Amino acid sequence: MTTTQVEQSALQTDSEPLLRADAVSKTFISGTFRKHYTHALDTVTFSVPESPPTITAIAGESGSGKTTLARTVLGLVEPTAGEVVYRGANVAEMSRAQRAEFRREVQVIFQDPFESYNPFYKVDHVLRVPIRRYKLASSKSEADDIVVEALRTVGLRPEETLGRHPHQLSGGQRQRVMVARAVMLKPKIIVADEPVSMVDASLRATILETLRAMNRDLGISILYITHDLTTAFQIAENIIVLYKGRVAEAGSVESVINDPTHPYTQLLVSSIPQPDPETQWGREQDSRDEDEIPLTGCNFYDRCPVRADECMSADPPLYRTAENRITRCYNYADSPVHLAADLRSVFAR
Amino acid sequence: MTIATSTSEAPLAVKDLKVYYHTRRGPVKAVDGVSFELRRGERLGLVGESGSGKSTIALALMMAHKEPARIEGGSVLLNGSNLLDDNNERVRLRRLSEIAMVPQGALNSLNPVMRIRDQVIDGLKDHNVRMSDGEFSQRVAELLDSVGLHRDVASRFPHELSGGMKQRVAIAIAISMNPSVIVADEPTSALDVVVQKQVVQTLREVQERIGAAAIMIGHDMGLMAQFASRIGIMYGGKIVEIGPVSNIFNNPRHPYTRLLISSLPDTRSKRRLEGIPGLPPSLLRPPPGCVFHTRCPEAMDICRQDIPQTRELDENRFAACHLYNDDDGKVVVL
Numbered sequence: 293m294t295t296t297q298v299e300q301s302a303l304q305t306d307s308e309p310l311l312r313a314d315a316v317s318k319t320f321i322s323g324t325f326r327k328h329y330t331h332a333l334d335t336v337t338f339s340v341p342e343s344p345p346t347i348t349a350i351a352g353e354s355g356s357g358k359t360t361l362a363r364t365v366l367g368l369v370e371p372t373a374g375e376v377v378y379r380g381a382n383v384a385e386m387s388r389a390q391r392a393e394f395r396r397e398v399q400v401i402f403q404d405p406f407e408s409y410n411p412f413y414k415v416d417h418v419l420r421v422p423i424r425r426y427k428l429a430s431s432k433s434e435a436d437d438i439v440v441e442a443l444r445t446v447g448l449r450p451e452e453t454l455g456r457h458p459h460q461l462s463g464g465q466r467q468r469v470m471v472a473r474a475v476m477l478k479p480k481i482i483v484a485d486e487p488v489s490m491v492d493a494s495l496r497a498t499i500l501e502t503l504r505a506m507n508r509d510l511g512i513s514i515l516y517i518t519h520d521l522t523t524a525f526q527i528a529e530n531i532i533v534l535y536k537g538r539v540a541e542a543g544s545v546e547s548v549i550n551d552p553t554h555p556y557t558q559l560l561v562s563s564i565p566q567p568d569p570e571t572q573w574g575r576e577q578d579s580r581d582e583d584e585i586p587l588t589g590c591n592f593y594d595r596c597p598v599r600a601d602e603c604m605s606a607d608p609p610l611y612r613t614a615e616n617r618i619t620r621c622y623n624y625a626d627s628p629v630h631l632a633a634d635l636r637s638v639f640a641r
Numbered sequence: 642m643t644i645a646t647s648t649s650e651a652p653l654a655v656k657d658l659k660v661y662y663h664t665r666r667g668p669v670k671a672v673d674g675v676s677f678e679l680r681r682g683e684r685l686g687l688v689g690e691s692g693s694g695k696s697t698i699a700l701a702l703m704m705a706h707k708e709p710a711r712i713e714g715g716s717v718l719l720n721g722s723n724l725l726d727d728n729n730e731r732v733r734l735r736r737l738s739e740i741a742m743v744p745q746g747a748l749n750s751l752n753p754v755m756r757i758r759d760q761v762i763d764g765l766k767d768h769n770v771r772m773s774d775g776e777f778s779q780r781v782a783e784l785l786d787s788v789g790l791h792r793d794v795a796s797r798f799p800h801e802l803s804g805g806m807k808q809r810v811a812i813a814i815a816i817s818m819n820p821s822v823i824v825a826d827e828p829t830s831a832l833d834v835v836v837q838k839q840v841v842q843t844l845r846e847v848q849e850r851i852g853a854a855a856i857m858i859g860h861d862m863g864l865m866a867q868f869a870s871r872i873g874i875m876y877g878g879k880i881v882e883i884g885p886v887s888n889i890f891n892n893p894r895h896p897y898t899r900l901l902i903s904s905l906p907d908t909r910s911k912r913r914l915e916g917i918p919g920l921p922p923s924l925l926r927p928p929p930g931c932v933f934h935t936r937c938p939e940a941m942d943i944c945r946q947d948i949p950q951t952r953e954l955d956e957n958r959f960a961a962c963h964l965y966n967d968d969d970g971k972v973v974v975l
Contacts, residue, residue: 353833462920463691492690493860497904498916519834522863526906526914549908563838564864567905569886573842573867577833 308380309339310480310513311398315374315633318360318537328560332360333376334537337633340481340513344641347507347514349524349545352534353560361534362485362517366400367391387466396426399474401467403486408470409458416454416464418445418473426477443469444477445510446502471502475510482506485517500527521564525549530616530639533557536591539610543617544640553619555596590622598623616640644670652821652854653702653717653740658715660694660701663708669924671710672698673878676951678684679854680893684845686886687858689900691877692921695858701824703742704732710852718738718861720821738768741815743808743825743844751799755940757781757810758795764814786814787850788843805836809843816847823848829864841868861903866890871957875897877922880951884958895960896937900916931963 309467315613318333320530336357340346352358365367365376367383378385378398381390402408409418421438422428429435440450446468458466469485484503488496504527506512520522524531531556532542541554552558562574580595589604590596596603602622611624618630630638658675661668672694676925679685690696702717704724715837717724719739724732736742744750752760762779765772772780782792788809799807808828815823825844829837845868848855857868865872866886873883874897880897893899900917919936922928928935943963951961 295679336863353835379743465920493862494690494901494904494917496916497906498918500906501916504914521834522906522908525908526911534944548705559835561908563834564860565838565841565867567863567866567890567907568900569866571866571892573838578839 306561307342309636310340310342310379312375312377312634313337313361313365314377314436315513316361316364316371316376317373318369319372330538331618333357333364333371336361336532336534336537336539337374338532338542338635340515341636343511345507345511346450346530346639347516347528348639349516349518349528349531350534351521351560351601352523353519353533354507355536356515356534356535357537358519359485360537362400362483362515365515366483367394367396380576392426394554396477397475397480399482400469401474401482401484401487409466411458413457414454414529415456415458415461416467418469419476421478422473428476438476442472442578445475445506446472447498448472454557462495463491464499465490465497468502471499471506475506475512478479478510479512479547481513481515483515483517486519487516488523489518496523503527521560529641532635533560538591538619539635540592541617542610542619543614543634547614547617553613553617553624554592554621555598555623556592557619559595559597590620612638651680651766652720653856654716654718655698655702656716656718658698658701658717659713660697660706660710662711663712664925668713668974670703670878671924673924673927675878675880676715677873677880677883679856681821682852682902684855684857684868684870685858686865686872687875687880688860688862688865688872689875690860690921692876692924692925695860696826698875699742699824699856699858700721702822702824703736704739705762730956734768737820738818739820741818741820741825742820743811743823743828745827745830751807754801755798756795757785757797757799757802760810761795761814761817764817768818768819776836780817785810786818787816787905789822790840792861803836804832805840808832808836808840811846812840812844815834816851816853819851819853821853823853825855825857827859828857830859837864838867840882844868861877862901866887872950874901877927878924879932879961881933881962882958882960884955884960887944888955888958894954894958894963894965895933896939896964897933899936901917933962 311443313336315334315335315337317335318331320330322328350358350361358572360369364371370384378394386394404411423435423438429438443450443453448468466497474486486497492500500523503514507514516528531545531548533540535556541548549561552561576594579597589606590608593599608622608631610618610620611627612618612630613624613627616638655969656676658672660672661670687695701712701854704860712725758781761784762777781795785792789807790806832840841864869886872886872889873880876897882898890902893902903914906914917936922932930946931944931949941963949961949963951959952965953959954965
């Protein structure tokens with residue numbers, strides 16, 4: 293594919309997306325006397341279209357910047373550079389009315405369902421508060437109906453859930469109440485930050501299936517933030533792999549996970565413990581060499597098994613290695629450079 | 642029938658172990674009649690959801706359970722002698738030298754103000770190992786080598802190490818006296834997937850090298866498939882099925898194991914994910930009969946009345962389920 297074609301395909305999707313992260317960077321500064329800069333996010337650009345509703349996984353290890361990206365998208369962290377735009381408005385500069393709408397339409401589910409609750413209140417409380425705040429109901433009975441409906445949507449029986457305290461529910465039930473709370477507000481987007489990592493295996497499947505149903509039946513787009521490539525594979529259409537705040541590889545989830553091109557993604561995929569005793573762990577080893585951290589060039593250099601001298605000279609661009617794939621590695625320098633900033637143009641639909 | 646024989650050679654034989662937490666509302670039967678045996682050099686994975694009793698077993702094996710938990714019955718034969726009969730001092734001496742633990746979060750188990758070298762030596766001195774300073778240093782260097790860490794790590798403090806390095810230090814300490822049993826309780830729960838693989842592979846390597854038996858406790862079936870040679874499935878304070886890893890994955894027999902295996906996502910094909918409906922049982926008032934009957938798709942009348950006995954269904958594989966009452970598999974009295 294030539295460069296012009298790449299640009300054209302980017303143009304085709306150029307109608308204003310629902311949500312757009314535009315060259316978002318976030319640098320955290322710590323230290324009193326000697327400043328220490330942590331580049332948690334480095335010019336990350338992607339978007340969520342108005343339609344069709346999508347599920348996009350944002351994957352990475354701790355320190356990859358995935359949670360910072362989630363918090364930036366939610367407007368909880370202000371980017372150092374770049375902007376997050378929702379329905380054409382910069383999230384950092386929204387009016388009160390815009391922000392209220394944004395807060396309702398972009399919902400979040402956090403990792404630990406226990407921490408999202410006040411242990412002294414009954415479960416009903418977390419469901420009642422948003423109804424009141426967003427005036428979703430004009431009467432008590434209407435509010436009851438909304439709560440019951442939302443619980444049924446996520447597969448919970450209201451009579452077994454309401455009137456209980458958080459500790460009387462299982463982790464999976466608590467997390468599903470959180471999904472119910474998010475769904476009740478009829479959001480456009482749910483940002484799910486490791487929603488199943490604290491949940492037992494038997495309940496994990498149920499929650500993932502619930503999220504899938506929210507996407508399919510209610511038209512909600514989901515940003516699925518995770519360290520777990522297996523659940524990302526199951527739930528998402530497309531995936532963005534972050535490494536130290538930068539996009540290492542992105543594309544359709546099948547291609548990225550079944551045939552990873554970036555050495556980092558290859559390392560991640562080969563580290564997945566497959567639930568199959570006949571499929572033993574791959575041989576790939578982490579070749580981390582802490583004496584080899586370059587000041588310029590590829591940020592994966594110190595761990596890369598195929599590093600070469602040129603990798604130190606400059607940060608590699610994203611190469612478009614296939615229709616639905618980009619990867620930030622000089623190994624693919626024969627492929628055209630991906631010029632369109634937004635990753636949406638390489639995503640499978 | 643290997644579950645009850647050859648006890649004398651087995652490094653660890655747990656028989657009918659019961660650990661209850663005593664609360665005001667009555668005893669919570671966290672571990673309720675668990676039996677298994679570990680053979681030399683074997684790796685057993687104990688899998689279960691939260692509340693299944695798996696971590697309580699780990700604590701009890703180390704005799705590190707605390708009030709309100711009490712061991713109500715059974716025996717833990719460690720190298721042929723019952724740990725439950727020993728006094729505190731003898732238990733202390735047997736820890737590390739005969740049975741050692743790799744804890745869940747090494748971040749909390751290492752002393753933050755002590756150099757790694759001193760923490761390793763501390764355990765040895767505590768068990769009356771006498772060596773010269775040079776010999777101690779040599780031993781620390783060997784141990785760090787064996788878990789893939791640079792010898793320089795000896796002079797560092799825990800906060801100077803990454804999570805994976807700390808967990809390797811914990812493994813080095815656990816094997817410092819060549820124990821016959823290693824207990825690893827969710828040893829990689831807070832680690833990234835790449836580091837998790839390295840730590841589990843390290844654990845496996847050192848376990849094989851020193852010829853110890855290992856128990857890994859956890860909920861991640863993927864890790865178990867990679868690590869264990871045998872798997873025990875826990876539910877409601879009991880082992881409901883136990884057998885060689887390939888049998889458990891390829892031909893699970895207990896309905897709970899079947900549902901658990903089919904709920905696991907993989908990266909081969911996208912499919913509808915099925916969870917297990919219902920909730921784990923209350924261990925304060927466990928249901929009558931089989932503890933899984935409330936969620937079991939194959940529950941029969943008998944399941945609501947009689948506690949199923951454990952049977953050997955095929956070689957080395959045992960399950961406690963009424964579905965197999967008519968099989969000729971003989972009942973194993975545990």
